[in-house]
Amino acid sequence: MRLDFVKIFVDSTAVLFRELIGPPVDVPSISMKPSPVAGREVMAIIGLAGEAHGRVIFDMDLFTAVQLAGHMLGEPSPGMTPLVRSSIAELASMAIGRAISKINDGGTRLSMSPPTVITGANLVSYDQCFETLVAPIATAYGEVRVNITIQDLD
Amino acid sequence: MLDVNKEASVVKSPLTCLIVDDSAFMRFHLRRMMDSFDNVIASEAANGNEALREYGRLRPDIVLMDIVMPGMEGVETVKRICSEDPKARVIMISSVSYQEKVAEAMSAGAKWFIPKPVTTEELRRAIQNVLSPTTDN
Numbered sequence: 119m120r121l122d123f124v125k126i127f128v129d130s131t132a133v134l135f136r137e138l139i140g141p142p143v144d145v146p147s148i149s150m151k152p153s154p155v156a157g158r159e160v161m162a163i164i165g166l167a168g169e170a171h172g173r174v175i176f177d178m179d180l181f182t183a184v185q186l187a188g189h190m191l192g193e194p195s196p197g198m199t200p201l202v203r204s205s206i207a208e209l210a211s212m213a214i215g216r217a218i219s220k221i222n223d224g225g226t227r228l229s230m231s232p233p234t235v236i237t238g239a240n241l242v243s244y245d246q247c248f249e250t251l252v253a254p255i256a257t258a259y260g261e262v263r264v265n266i267t268i269q270d271l272d
Numbered sequence: 273m274l275d276v277n278k279e280a281s282v283v284k285s286p287l288t289c290l291i292v293d294d295s296a297f298m299r300f301h302l303r304r305m306m307d308s309f310d311n312v313i314a315s316e317a318a319n320g321n322e323a324l325r326e327y328g329r330l331r332p333d334i335v336l337m338d339i340v341m342p343g344m345e346g347v348e349t350v351k352r353i354c355s356e357d358p359k360a361r362v363i364m365i366s367s368v369s370y371q372e373k374v375a376e377a378m379s380a381g382a383k384w385f386i387p388k389p390v391t392t393e394e395l396r397r398a399i400q401n402v403l404s405p406t407t408d409n
Binding site for chain 2: 187
């Protein structure tokens with residue numbers, strides 16, 4: 119696990135959330151979990167490839183997703199509309215894009231896939247054998263967990 | 273109203289803009305920003321191929337272009353637009369903004385680069401600079 123990259127992902131996400139969503143944004147602790155990751159009702163998944171590989175999953179309750187999207191859109195949303203899904207995807211993309219940029223500027227080539235958003239009950243993400251670092255980020259609209267798996271290719 | 277359309281203020285024609293982003297949220301967000309400016313007509317494309325088609329059809333004054341998109345990504349799309357129209361004025365707006373990627377986008381023909389999240393003021397300044405490149409920032 120590239121813990122140095124994990125810190126960049128978590129810090130970039132927290133800073134972006136503060137900018138876009140506003141305070142309070144807090145990261146109380148980071149913990150290691152064995153795969154699979156049990157998610158909540160909304161998951162935004164971004165793949166990572168290059169000199170390291172892995173993926174980042176943002177997971178949150180439906181209520182939190184709808185409220186976060188409403189804040190970004192500047193208007194309340196009635197539920198999980200296509201625009202809400204897109205807002206959550208873009209939130210994840212901006213956070214990881216910012217981290218990817220720092221990592222590349224630091225000399226490691228890493229690219230990201232466009233985000234995929236999945237909604238439903240009892241979502242679970244299976245990985246081959248990776249452990250996952252989980253950073254819960256507390257926002258004014260509820261908790262967003264950032265589940266990060268990243269390893270060097272060798 | 274913000275007057276981003278220095279050229280239009282002379283020729284009295286609207287500024288035309290093509291927004292290219294696979295994210296419906298970003299298209300919504302950028303269109304709302306563009307709508308807050310004076311005398312602007314905005315169109316949208318959700319991917320690189322659609323952008324090429326719309327650019328050829330509309331020949332907009334400016335293009336707002338994302339980088340990370342499924343299929344043909346933004347830098348390749350800019351390259352193709354600029355090879356067809358070297359005078360194309362493309363502003364990149366992307367969450368991926370490391371030095372090498374910015375340089376790649378600029379050498380493909382982009383005239384400006386804004387890291388996401390973009391603010392209305394950043395967008396206004398970028399458009400003013402791209403329309404009047406000799407103006408100080």
